[in-house]
Amino acid sequence: MSDPAPAAAPASSAGTSTEVLVEAVGLRKEFGDFAAVDGIDVQVRRGEAFGFLGPNGAGKSSTMRMIGCVSPPTGGTLRILGRDPRREGAQIRARLGVVPQQDSLDGELTVRDNLLIYGRYFGLSRAECRRRADELLEFANLVDRADSIVEPLSGGMKRRLTIARSLVNDPEILLLDEPTTGLDPQARHVLWDRLFRLKRRGVTLVLTTHYMDEAEQLCDRLVVMDGGRIVAEGSPRSLIERYSTREVLELRFAEEELAPFAEQVEGLAQRVEVLPDRLLLYTDDGDATTSAVVERGLRPLSVLTRRSTLEDVFLRLTGRTLVD
Structure with missing residues (x-):
């Protein structure tokens, strides 16, 4: 398969660019009197895999929804790809790939049709949709299931299809919210392999997880969240060395x-x-x-x-x- 991601900017010695694609300063998300995200500072650089680690209710998904431009911040500043999500949400979303917690596939269509139809949402020609669908089916190891109806597929296959679909528009940033929740260990490791391949190709990954092994496997750098706040930040190895x-x-x-x-x-x-x-x-x-x-x-x-x-x-x- 050809690279599903755009060419990365010149990388630093750590394998990532110095270009900041996501920058939050004092970011807040409030629901009434409850602060789901309570003034966090975050920077995500091009080409890195960045994680939000924490239990359910820590504020991870609320942060991802703001980065995905589907939930406006209550306070602070947020820039995605150099743009303001409050005013330029549509332009930002066109350059993002999103893998939500729950698969939103059309279960009555085939695997291939899910990719083709999604590509049309981004204004791609039918020929380009077919080309990208073929590449992504190979990447997701779903070529032999291309003409299968989605509904009876296993959870792992559906998750791989969801990730493949999120790459149809060649996104600059791939957002993954709890990408392996509910999968058995074998399916999780297959999915990790696909995400690791994307990371090797320079795709910028931003993911949330409450699985520590997943964070250690995939993330170059992460923040630990609790109660809507960041309590620590660094690479998995540096955090373990510092706090354990x-x-x-x-x-x-x-x-x-x-x-x-x-x-x-x-x-x-x-x-x-x-x-x-x-x-x-x-x-x-x-x-x-x-x-x-x-x-x-x-x-x-x-x-x-x-x-x-x-x-x-x-x-x-x-x-x-x-x-x-």
Whole structure:
């Protein structure tokens, strides 16, 4: 398939351009007395994959709707592709690709027809729609399903078709709101592969997710949101290094009350978190900490040493897990 995205601007050493495509300063979205987005500052550069990480209700989708020019900001400033979405929303939307949380495909049409008809919305000729549909069917690995009715397709296939459709107009920015929610692990990994290919081709990706592994896989840079505010910003690796330890020791016990066990492991790790079903001990050496736990006479039901993730970062910053 030829590149579905426009040629990227000259890139920096990090693989992205210094050109800012999305810039928000003090951005707010209020619904009555409730501030869904409470004064955030964001910059997205050409060619990067930028993520909004946080639980449901953090303000991610409200932010994406403002960037997508379908919901006007209540306050602050927002520039998309150098334009003002309040006055130039139609011109901006013509240069965006949007993958909403819920697929909005026409289930009674074929896979190919969904692409052809969507291309016509952007004023493309029938011949150009057919050319782009063929390219996008190949990209989405849906060539053998081109003439299938959409409705009975699997969730993963529908999601790939939704992404393919969002690329019909060769967008400069692709907005993805919770792109893999509801998919099984295999379908999620197939979708990640397609998004990674787009990223390699220089497409600017802006996505929301509450999956920490998804953010780590796809994002060059991200912000962690909670309660409508940004609580941290950086690359996945830099955030983990800044707010967590190299490893995390997870201890599970037969007893429901874990506070006494937390007291007994005090001093064995840099930080101890008590969750409803386990203790988390933050340490740079999980094996050594495990030995120290045993030396204190504790006998957990299970012991797991793992690397720190963005969920640990979120827990450190907010006191809650991403799935709360």
